[in-house]
Amino acid sequence: MGESLRNFYGRLREQMVLLTIIIVFAIIMSIASPYFLRISNLINIVQYVSVYGITAIGMTMVILTGGINLSVGGTLALSAWVGAFSILQGVPWPIACVICLVIGALVGVVNGIAVAKIGIPPLIATLALEQVTRGLQLVFSKGKPLYGFPEAFLEFGAGRIFGIPMPVIWTFALFLVFSWFLARTTFGRTIYAVGGNPVATRIAGINNSKVIIVVYVLAGLLASFAGIILISRMDSAPAAIAQGLDMQAITACVIGGASVTCGGKGRLIGTFLGIIMMGLIQNSLDLLNVSAYYQMFVQGVVIFIAVSVDALRNSDKFSFGRLVSLFRSKAI
Numbered sequence: 001m002g003e004s005l006r007n008f009y010g011r012l013r014e015q016m017v018l019l020t021i022i023i024v025f026a027i028i029m030s031i032a033s034p035y036f037l038r039i040s041n042l043i044n045i046v047q048y049v050s051v052y053g054i055t056a057i058g059m060t061m062v063i064l065t066g067g068i069n070l071s072v073g074g075t076l077a078l079s080a081w082v083g084a085f086s087i088l089q090g091v092p093w094p095i096a097c098v099i100c101l102v103i104g105a106l107v108g109v110v111n112g113i114a115v116a117k118i119g120i121p122p123l124i125a126t127l128a129l130e131q132v133t134r135g136l137q138l139v140f141s142k143g144k145p146l147y148g149f150p151e152a153f154l155e156f157g158a159g160r161i162f163g164i165p166m167p168v169i170w171t172f173a174l175f176l177v178f179s180w181f182l183a184r185t186t187f188g189r190t191i192y193a194v195g196g197n198p199v200a201t202r203i204a205g206i207n208n209s210k211v212i213i214v215v216y217v218l219a220g221l222l223a224s225f226a227g228i229i230l231i232s233r234m235d236s237a238p239a240a241i242a243q244g245l246d247m248q249a250i251t252a253c254v255i256g257g258a259s260v261t262c263g264g265k266g267r268l269i270g271t272f273l274g275i276i277m278m279g280l281i282q283n284s285l286d287l288l289n290v291s292a293y294y295q296m297f298v299q300g301v302v303i304f305i306a307v308s309v310d311a312l313r314n315s316d317k318f319s320f321g322r323l324v325s326l327f328r329s330k331a332i
Helices: 002-014 016-032 039-048 050-064 072-088 093-118 122-141 151-158 166-184 186-196 198-203 208-234 245-255 268-287 292-313 320-331
Strands: none
Touching (some): 039 050, 050 166, 050 208, 072 093, 072 122, 093 122, 093 208, 151 166, 151 208, 198 208
16 A cells, blocks of 8 residues: 555655646636636536547557557547437437447557558548548538437536536546556556567567557547547537647647657556646636637647657657756856
8 A cells, every 4th residue: 555655655756747737727717717626617627628538548658658549639529420410310328328438449440550550640541531531521421410319318517416517527537546547557567568568579579569559449439438528418410520639639638748759658647637637727818717729729829848758758869967968057
């Protein structure tokens, strides 16, 4: 138990800078807006980022293997639309949800085989699948939204337990489950190993391709699950859904410490804090009545800074000590 606590505090210490930024940001916003620290607003923040957050869990695992997944938006759109259409055709909603998840898993299989077996760079392979899935969803939907789902299905994403919205509960639950999975299971630790040193894992007898394929399948399943929550919360499956989901998920991962420049680096606790940080920024811009045009600009700046910091953090030519020495030499 003592060792577990030490490991937990060790992981938390790695995220102290981000946690401190979140706290300072919250203090400033509580002064700027009297509505910010209301419980209802804080719950709304987590509910708003729930779809991004659940998708970011899968994105984190993909990044840990040294890959990237730009197809999560299309995966969510296609699987959620097919699931919604199935419900409206009389298919029981639990079965329709299974159909939705199967589609997400199949997209993950195609992604994984393209990357691990064929050798297509992850950026190209997943971008192509994003176009394919988006195109299929638009062909099927013909630009028309679906709505009017049964009440039992709407409870899945719009219901509450003890006053807490279901998306918030699902988000916390999945982060806890997959944090345990990555830290405590053999396969979870193998994901880190494959991303950190694929040559060593191959020599050790680990099937790297199998690990990568499974990770992309998990990412597809999580994107589809997020789609189920989204359409059940909105009681609608819009024709244009989850636009920019991939960039939001990647940004959260990078802000939280996952490295897109080298695999094997990152933790879900960091991804969770990254999602919360993004939710705080979006919520603050809304409370301060900032134009949607400026919001897009701010989000773009956040993405650029996050990726730049990640590149600097993992560069052999950059270190904090070297930076301090540089400033001292300039001062002298």
